[in-house]
Amino acid sequence: MFKNLNHLSEVEIETLMQRYYEGENVINLLKEYNLSVHANELYKLFPPEVCKEEICEYCKEYLIRDCLSKTARAWRHNESDMYCPVCNHRPYSHKCMCNNCVEKERLLAEYQREQIKKLCSQKRTPVDFSRISFEQKVFLGTLCRALCEENLFEIKPYIESGEKLAPTDELLSQIYKSLACNEIIAVSPTSSTEAFIIDDDDFPNRYYVYKVTYYINLVFPLDKKNLFDEILNPSYYSTEHEKEAFGLWRKIAIGECLEYLDYQFQKVGFDFTPGDKTYKTFDILLNDFSVSQIYGIIWKMVANASKRYLEGGISKKHAANSVISACERFAVQAKINNWSLKGYNRPKDLPQSSLSSFFFNRVLGIGDMGFKLPPTMMRLKNETFCFEK
Ligand SMILES: [Zn+2]
Ligand SMILES: [Zn+2]
Structure with missing residues (x-):
């Protein structure tokens, strides 16, 4: 009894393989060929299949693939099974880890690093x-x-x-x-x-x-x-920069209004696509109201729109689109009737950005007033106000 196929000629091995894959009884085959291996392991003794169309890019050898059991062969035999018998390179595997590929990768990374260094060191x-x-x-x-x-x-x-x-x-x-x-x-x-x-x-x-x-x-x-x-910890702000500071205050304030609108929309499942109109509306609102008060207006108008949508009166898109015009109308009414609008706080999960806190706390030194007062040039002109730290 033998544990390998060394006692068989090439032709005998070929016939044995053919008979195995054609489905003959394996126990009988083992007896006939004098083999003492487990029936499930016979295919492991078969020589690997040589893939004559595929050559290893490193060793120039034909790639091979191991034989599979007859059941496995029925559903699996793909390119990634092929490998080089010399260096173990697997050209079709997702990430080949053979020594050659690892080295190639290392050289490439080194080259890339050098290129980056060269470019950035100009x-x-x-x-x-x-x-x-x-x-x-x-x-x-x-x-x-x-x-x-x-x-x-x-x-x-x-x-x-x-x-x-x-x-x-x-x-x-x-x-x-x-x-x-x-x-x-x-x-x-x-x-x-x-x-x-x-x-x-x-x-x-x-x-x-x-x-x-x-x-x-x-x-x-x-x-x-x-x-x-x-x-x-800047000390560069002076009235000389009031125009630029005013512009930046408004930019940050509009940004915070847009951010809050997006936040409230997400809460009620509305889509948010701010356009020029939204931007312009907040720009106008900021002439009379602070970011904190506009948060309040947005909160109310989103709640109203969401309610109307849930009551079935309008589509979700229509409800979302109506919010900005509603904010605008509400603000006009508030201004004409001189309503005093309650300021809202920043929600805990919508923290102040680094830009906003650096600008109001460190540069202008007005802290929360950047949030609780509407941005105006008048305020920036008043130096005592600005340097109150
Ligand atoms: Zn190779
Ligand atoms: Zn490789």
């Missing part, structure tokens, strides 16, 4: 902090407060930072665009390779804005800490 002219705009200073301060590394030089990737930089995606992208386009921040060579779009002819020129690490491209004085103090 010399840039550092920017003078005192010459950048008021808004850019606020944006930079926001970014540094939320995401600056210990080395006071690099800004961590926004993704997975857990920070909320701005109330809306649009404002978030404005922060990065404004700073990167003016080279106040630049992509750092220490960024992870995953932050770049790799399957792209343009590699490594295209990257994910919120995934890369940035460095701060400023002219640093000898004692870099002094400049950081000014970035993080």
Whole structure:
């Protein structure tokens, strides 16, 4: 009795295999061929199938595949079963872990790292902090407060930072665009390779804005800490910047109204697609009301619309679309009749963004008043109000 097929000729083995796959009784076959293996294991003794159309890219050998049991063969035999007998390379497997592929991957990663390093290490002219705009200073301060590394030089990737930089995606992208386009921040060579779009002819020129690490491209004085103090705990606001500050206050306020509308819509299952009209409406409302009061108006109008929808009077889309006009009408009435509108608080699960808190608390030093009062130039002109810290 034998435990392998060494006692058989090539032709005998071929016949045995054919008879096995044709379904002959295995016990009988084992007896006839003098084999002492378990019936379930016979197929494991068969020589592997050589795939003459497939060659290993590393060793130039034909790929092979192991024989399967007759039941397995009925439903499975696919390309990923093929492998190189020399290096074990599996060209059709999802992620081949043969030594050759692992090494190829390592070299590629090394090359990519070098390319990134080369690109990001290009010399840039550092920017003078005192010459950048008021808004850019606020944006930079926001970014540094939320995401600056210990080395006071690099800004961590926004993704997975857990920070909320701005109330809306649009404002978030404005922060990065404004700073990167003016080279106040630049992509750092220490960024992870995953932050770049790799399957792209343009590699490594295209990257994910919120995934890369940035460095701060400023002219640093000898004692870099002094400049950081000014970035993080600024004293640069003065009436000279009132116009810009007013513009930014309104931008943040509108962003917070849009964010709250989206939040309330989600609660009642309405779809939110803010257009120019929504933006314009909040812009007008902010002439007379604070963000906190507009939260109250939004809350009421969304509740009314949701009620009308649930009572079956109107479609969900119609209900959602009616909210903005209703806010506008309500605000007009409130103004004409001089109603005193109750201010709402920020919901606990809708925290203030880093931009908003940095701007109101640190730059203007007016804290909650940025939320509880309508933005006006008058207020910004009043220096005592502004510097009340
Ligand atoms: Zn190979
Ligand atoms: Zn491989």
